[in-house]
Amino acid sequence: MSVARRVSFALVAAAVVGGAAAAAFGVGGGSADPGERPSAAQTTTVTRRTLVDQTKVPAKVAYGNAAPVVSQAAGTVTWLPAPGTVVSRGQPLLRADDQPVVLLYGALPMYRQLTAGAKGEDVKQFAQNLKALGYSGFPVGTEYTEATATAVKRWQKALKRTETGSVEVADVIYAETELRVAAQSVRVGAKAAGAVLTATGTGRVVMADVPRPDERLAKPRNAVTVILPDGKELAGEVSTVGTGAEPSTVEGQQPPQNQGGGETIPIVVTVKDQGALPADPDARVTVKYVAETRADVLTVPVQALLALGDGGFGLELRDGGTRRVVPVRTGLFADGQVEVTGDGIAEGVTVGVAA
Template sequence: METSDSSRAARQPRRRRVVIGAVALAVVMAGALTVTAWHNRGGKPDTKSGGDARVATAVVARTDLSNDQTLDGTLGYGRATTVKGGRAGLITWLPATGTTVRRGEPLYRVDNVPVPVFYGSTPLYRTLEARGTTGPDVKVVADNLRKLGYDIGAQPTVGTWIAQEPVTPGEPGTGRTAGGAAQGTAGSATQTAPPDTTGTTTSTPPDTTGTATSTPPDTTGTRTSTPSGSTPSTRAPVQVKRGDGVLTSSLVAAIKRWQQSAGMPPTGVLGVGDLSVLSGAVRVESVQAQLADAADGTVLTVTSTVKSVTVPVEAGEAGSMKRGDSVAVSLPDDSTTQGTIIAIGNTVQRSDSEGGSGPGQPQLTVGIALRDTAAVRKLDSAPVRVRFTSETRKDVLSVPVGALLALREGGYAVQLPGGRLVAVKTGMFSKGLVEISGSGIEAGTKVVTTS
């Protein structure tokens, strides 16, 4: 009897362990069935949960999704450009900081002669004096005088040949030869004809220097009269290229009229440093020179006249941005204005690392134009926040990311409150939501999600 009781007592713990193990196995199998059973019946998602446990649910919604990021930027007038003087003399007048200088207006004065602003990309790099001189610097002068309302005459077309006037040694920029005699009309020398061996005096042939011809002009045997003691430097004919201008008699005459009006000596000659060639109208950012300083050094710095926003962007993120994209700019007063990306830099710079201990991430500078300049009328410079949107998906079905179930075979499904799994195709992920589509999925459908 004692043996029977002890055996029964010894078997009870073993039986208890078997029951507990069976229950645990059933729970594991039920969980596995929930994720994999949707393949039953030819892959149709029809598994139902047998329990009545409460779960968190979300509703499939139709909405717009977008990928965006917000970065720090700076409102200002853009990058400053240094202006250096290009000729000898002393500075006798300087503009005030913040002054706007436009085409034809003086940027500063040297020896009380104004140095006006012309728009262009090629500065004067030589003295423009000899008629027939051809190049992009001449085109800058021609284009600006035309914009200022001066009649410069017709310019030779691309491909034509130009007979260049010989250069006579003299004092650069004076319009006078080494012998001190003033040059002829429009700064040209006079050609003389060979004597007539019949004893009859011939008239001087017309001066064709600087005129356009379809073939290189033949200058063989042509002599040029020069002042005593000076030797002219002959120049070969040149062909007009795209982007060139030609110093014609009409253009020289226009230069004289403009110089007279601008308060400059009306010589018809322009030398290095007589003009300040800039990309457009400028705002004086700062003045480095002082009155009576030499005019061949740094004079001042200028910026654009239009306020814009610059944003340093990590090089890897800049690839999703492009010119013309719209952005939203948050101003210091918490108002928001719209802007457009107008430039994406191509020079990579390193940002300051946290704590200043070494180089940071490689960055590019993105330039943004503001659509409503009145919104920043009272600000010259300020920190701003810029929201970039790289992609937008409109009117799509979305659910919280927590509603997705990753399937062992790959892909995703969502679970309906009854337990059935429905395979879905995912699209954009944005701010905790994901775009989905699938059979039976529509706006208003409830799905199980993480709480």
């Protein structure tokens, strides 16, 4: 239950029974003869249970937000991978003038020509990729040597490129991991320079739009539970939190519905057990966040609370034909119940409930 709901429960309780409390105690408190006090129309008993303060929002399994894949190649696009294709290290992301532009892994972009004598972290990043592709006989460091150039010629031969021993800016596109093509941004025959594709990672995530009243869920590293359509629960963690009111969008998919309307906060939840996520790309799930749990506490329905004149709350205790109002301390509000403690409050005690 959200903070707003907890407050509203208190306000509803005060509104429903406030008149009876005021008649009994007056605005400033005091006492009144029990026989003159309006009686609650129904009764219930104090129960012992575990209260869970939680928030649930609808969500969707997806591959995450798609990002543009930008080519620096000149010429014309002659081939693009189809949406849904997974492209790994060393494989082409496009062909420009029928030459492959391949994916390599790394955080640095390809910003200059690499040739013998070049030095820098970008050289090391490229050399690490070349080694990972199975090539050897060169130092994996920050210097592009003649041995590196020789290995590059072997790589270029395998790609059916001209064997120059140098790597041009247009030859490579870097990403931090393998990519899944979300959509083609241009058609074959378009200019090759610019955004040619959109792509995501290959790991699936859970995306949700959290209503503002439940924004306590939308905190990075919050531990959450993902409830699958069959009721199975998976552990997850909030990895990304958006800032705007716009709903989260996934290429080619509709965002999860915000049943309450109004402003929302988009979040992304990561799930380690990828194999347990539904295979259906349109699967709807639920994200549950537990803010607080109170085990083995005494509770009553929120409607049993009486708003006292001093601003606190009380309960009307019933014992045979007698009744009396006692002040109580409230704790956690959840699922229409409220934690209560106070003199005379024990499991099984009968209390009045406002009609």
